[in-house]
Amino acid sequence: xxxxxxxxxxxxxxxxxxxxxxxxxxxxxxxxxxxxxxxxxxxxxxxxxxxxxxxxxxxxxxxxxxxxxxxxxxxxxxxxxxxxxxxxxxxxxxxxxxxxxxxxxxxxxxxxxxxxxxxxxxxxxxxxxxxxxxxxxxxxxxxxxxxxxxxxxxxxxxxxxxxxxxxxxxxxxxxxxxxxxxxxxxxxxxxxxxxxxxxxxxxxxxxxxxxxxxxxxxxxxxxxxx
Numbered sequence: 304x305x306x307x308x309x310x311x312x313x314x315x316x317x318x319x320x321x322x323x324x325x326x327x328x329x330x331x332x333x334x335x336x337x338x339x340x341x342x343x344x345x346x347x348x349x350x351x352x353x354x355x356x357x358x359x360x361x362x363x364x365x366x367x368x369x370x371x372x373x374x375x376x377x378x379x380x381x382x383x384x385x386x387x388x389x390x391x392x393x394x395x396x397x398x399x400x401x402x403x404x405x406x407x408x409x410x411x412x413x414x415x416x417x418x419x420x421x422x423x424x425x426x427x428x429x430x431x432x433x434x435x436x437x438x439x440x441x442x443x444x445x446x447x448x449x450x451x452x453x454x455x456x457x458x459x460x461x462x463x464x465x466x467x468x469x470x471x472x473x474x475x476x477x478x479x480x481x482x483x484x485x486x487x488x489x490x491x492x493x494x495x496x497x498x499x500x501x502x503x504x505x506x507x508x509x510x511x512x513x514x515x516x517x518x519x520x521x522x523x524x525x526x527x528x529x
Contacts, residue, residue: 306359306362307362307367307370307371307374309359310355310356310359310361310371311371311374311375313355313358313359314351314352314355314375314383314386317351317354317355318341318343318351318380318382318383319341321341321343321347321351322341322342322343323341323342323343324342325342326340326342326343326344327339327340327341327342328342330342330381331381334381334415334417337413337415338379338380338381338384338413338415339379339380339381340380340381340382341380341382343382345385348382348385348386348389349389352386352389352393356393361390361393361394365398365399365401365402365405366401368390368391368394368402368405369402369404369405369408371387371390372387372390372391372405372408372409373387373405373408375387375390376408376409376412376413381413384409384412384413384418385417385418385421387409387418388409388418388421388422388425388426391405391406391409391422391426392421392422392425392426395425395426395429395430395433396429396433397433398426398429398430398433399430399433399434399437400430400434400437400440402426402430403430403437403440406422406426406427406430406455407452409422410422410449410451410452410455411449411451411452414451416454416486419451419454419455419458420454420458422455423454423455423456423457423458423459423461424458424459424461424462425462427441427455427456427459428458428459428460428461428462428463431459432463438468438471441455441456441459441471441475442456442471444456445457445475445478445479446478450482450484450486450487451486453479453487454486454487454490456475457475457476457479457487457490457491457494458490458493458494460472460494460498461493461494461497464500464501465501467498467501469498469502469505472494472495472498473509475494476491476494476495476509476513476517476521477513477516479491480513480516480517480518480521481516483518485520488518488520488521489520489521489524491517491518491521491524491525492520492521492522492523492524492525492527493524495509495510495521495524495525496524496525496526496527496528499525499526499528499529500528503528503529506525506526506529507526507529510522510525510526
């Protein structure tokens with residue numbers, strides 16, 4: 304049994320032992336029954352991964368982390384998909400552009416807002432922070448035909464606060480302002496609302512200048528606390 308197999312086997316044992324069918328049903332329903340669940344809450348899931356990784360540390364290299372991500376994504380239960388994101392988030396301080404393929408696989412495998420938003424803020428955004436030239440990847444992803452890939456680009460600066468690249472934020476919102484899908488419109492509003500905590504005047508000015516293009520949902524979200 305390889306080290307990777309041991310990690311996966313250990314996670315599975317804890318997941319199965321902690322499964323709660325009574326919680327699994329409403330959790331699946333909340334996600335529109337797209338994924339089966341073990342029924343493990345976020346805190347318990349995080350505790351399980353902390354325990355497993357203390358006993359069996361993940362691979363030290365990004366290629367190895369990517370293999371672990373893929374193995375987690377290959378499982379049907381949603382907790383495994385959350386684990387895939389957690390693997391990268393736990394090692395975010397050392398991630399480089401070598402981890403973009405793993406991020407992209409998360410964006411295109413069992414994708415839904417919960418995994419996308421987590422990987423956007425805590426992984427994609429951190430890679431760009433670690434290696435600033437990697438923002439070129441976000442410049443490509445904002446134009447991607449896959450909505451979830453583009454959503455990662457819109458949201459990757461959520462944790463940046465005063466270091467937000469404002470011109471890029473507004474340019475990304477402009478790029479996707481005409482989209483009709485709820486998840487685009489919500490992402491634009493959320494990205495603007497988050498930056499409004501840092502510079503409310505800039506966000507209000509942007510919204511005022513783009514009222515003819517931004518959706519009512521994006522405007523409502525962006526100005527929620529203004």
